[in-house]
Amino acid sequence: MIKIAHISDTHVTTEPAFKGYAYDLIINEINSADFDLVIHTGDVTNQGLREEYEHASYLLSRIKKPLIIIPGNHDSKNVGYELFEKYIGPLNGVYEKEDLIVIWVDSTIPDLNDGRVGGYKFKWLKEKLEEYSHKKFKIVAVHHHLVPLPDTGRERNVLFNAGDVLDLLLKHDVDLYVCGHKHVPNVYNVEGLIVDNAGCTSCRKTRKGDVNSYNIIKIHDDGRVEVTIRRVTSEEVRKDFQIRRQRLFIPKGKRLFRIVHLSESNVSDRVYFRRRVLENAIRSINEKYKPDIVIHCGDVVDAGIERYYEVAHEYFEKIKGERLIVPGHNDISYIGYDLFREHFGEPKPFEKDDFVFIPINTAQYETQIGVVGRVGQRLLREMLEEYREKFTIVVMHHNVVPIPNVREIGFLEDAGNVLNTLVSKRADLVLTGHGGNALGIKIENTPIINAGSISWELHRNPFGNSFNVIDIYSGMIFAFEVQATWGARKLLGIWKIKTEVPWK
Ligand SMILES: [Fe+2]
Ligand SMILES: [Fe+2]
CATH class of the missing domain: 3.60.21.10 (Metallo-dependent phosphatases)
Structure with missing residues (x-):
């Protein structure tokens, strides 16, 4: 089994928007459990500022597990994408561990809240999916959401080319799409692709009076996947999935x-x-x-x-x-x-x-x-x-x-x-x-x-x-x-x- 902690939207800042106690609570819980990997799906900082990146890199160093971090729109504000590379790591990349592959892509557009996987990155993602097509379990991690989410107010900032990205992921049998951005936790089964949105780990801006949360992903060897939304109040919502197998149905009986x-x-x-x-x-x-x-x-x-x-x-x-x-x-x-x-x-x-x-x-x-x-x-x-x-x-x-x-x-x-x-x-x-x-x-x-x-x-x-x-x-x-x-x-x-x- 592979066990992943999916955190997102930490929004580290010196302003009161950052909830340090929620961050501490979640990180301590993750450190004391048996996670194989932590994925942070972006908005590490609130404004992409140097002081925020300095503080964030210290806070992230407290996570004692292998860590993948994806840039979010807030990280790219004020040319923060350059600082992301300096303080955090590469904007795009691949993480490989035994049967698992995680490919992460920067979907940010400088100074806009919208997202896109632009032409070059789309091509790169396609190449990587082809290169690692033999992997038993494939995850793509991006900051922006792929399908509209409930309870987020007006629908906006879905990836501009969400339809193309979704089509690409389905064609390449990707098992899991992990993202953040809207500060609303949600999990959908989209034609066999598990679309896992994390809520926000430590930002004040939750929606509908919700509390901070992170998601726990367990991938079992027999193809079962459990995704649990775990809130800081210890409340849990769990959904189970089965990795799809190619099957052809033949219509039977009368139309x-x-x-x-x-x-x-x-x-x-x-x-x-x-x-x-x-x-x-x-x-x-x-x-x-x-x-x-x-x-x-x-x-x-x-x-x-x-x-x-x-x-x-x-x-x-x-x-x-x-x-x-x-x-x-x-x-x-x-x-x-x-x-x-x-x-x-x-x-x-x-x-x-x-x-x-x-x-x-x-x-x-x-x-x-x-x-x-x-x-x-x-x-x-x-x-x-x-x-x-x-x-x-x-x-x-x-x-x-x-x-x-x-x-x-x-x-x-x-x-x-x-x-x-x-x-x-x-x-x-x-x-x-x-x-x-x-x-x-x-x-x-x-x-x-x-x-x-x-x-x-x-x-x-x-x-x-x-x-x-x-x-x-x-x-x-x-x-x-x-x-x-x-x-x-x-x-x-x-x-x-x-x-x-x-x-x-
Ligand atoms: Fe955010
Ligand atoms: Fe965001």
Whole structure:
């Protein structure tokens, strides 16, 4: 077994923001236990100042275990990244011990709170993951968070290229991503990757009245991983994981439901709107895929004007059977808010057999950033409770997980809390449609699928314009992407789900 203490955000400073007693308590506890390694995921200092680094290097020298330290945004303030190298150690690096590899990457941007793994570092990380691909257990450590966290207020500072980084880690079978930054402890299973956020070890700035904490990671030889959030009050929260093994599932039994999931038609007379591609896709949906329902996750039109809505309405009248359309930010621009309701109606929950679709309007005027809001979150929670016995499918435009090839500015501003609600209330499936790229990813027990663009040339999908086909079998969801022009298919994900009704 390997036992790791994960500390973060010590924010060492001469100001009262630094809580020396919390630091002492945690470090003494770590020193007296049998840890093999300590990982500090950044914000060692509060302002990146020389006096802070001097004091921090003394405090860190009291940790009597092998120690890996990653720079945080606060460490890079005031050109502190130069001092980090002088007083603490390398900004990026690799730690190797038997079956374990830890690769750490500097995600800071001088004087900004945002993070990114820039082009050179991304390439370096990829090379290292390839070089150490034979290792049984792989950890990547970065200061900034990778998926939105609950209880952090407005969602911001996720890595700008979180979608690309997440994609890279999943492709290279990384087992654990450790990070800090938001001062909120949290652990999620993201498609088999354990995303471990430490809270803050010794900074006054905790959230929601929380206390200081650190995380304990135990990696067992049989592939079990335990992550425990340990607070200075001795309160503990433990979650257990199993390192994933590659398995292929084959759908069995009768298909229960088929969804065609599309987004960003952006109907307009602009050159970027590919009319023929949309017509062809609608034809193949009607004739080949014959779904039980078609879900359009927003940006039906490129601008909220009458002329575009009339054309869009005509297109969607051609789709046979049930349709559910939620608005995107383009749809409600100009007078689109009224036109959307006039042409497509107010999106309402839709029930069919054991399935219920819950539409959420996340669009705001004149911004790409979405919001559910505190009242909306409460209503979502209530609906997921109300329909607990059904298979619940939440439908909205904006993203709650990062998408590759996108700079993360189009998230919900309350993505962290919304994601937490979806996951903790066990939504069975979440469909989104922002960002112009398709993706399927399971967070805890909830698969989340994003649709690329079906007919807008300005997308970010190397596969081209596409729509998704999602088949639900008893015990399994099988999702694939269909290239809108050629009909080629690509797998988005196969996930096991709780079998039999009731679903949970
Ligand atoms: Fe911090
Ligand atoms: Fe930070």
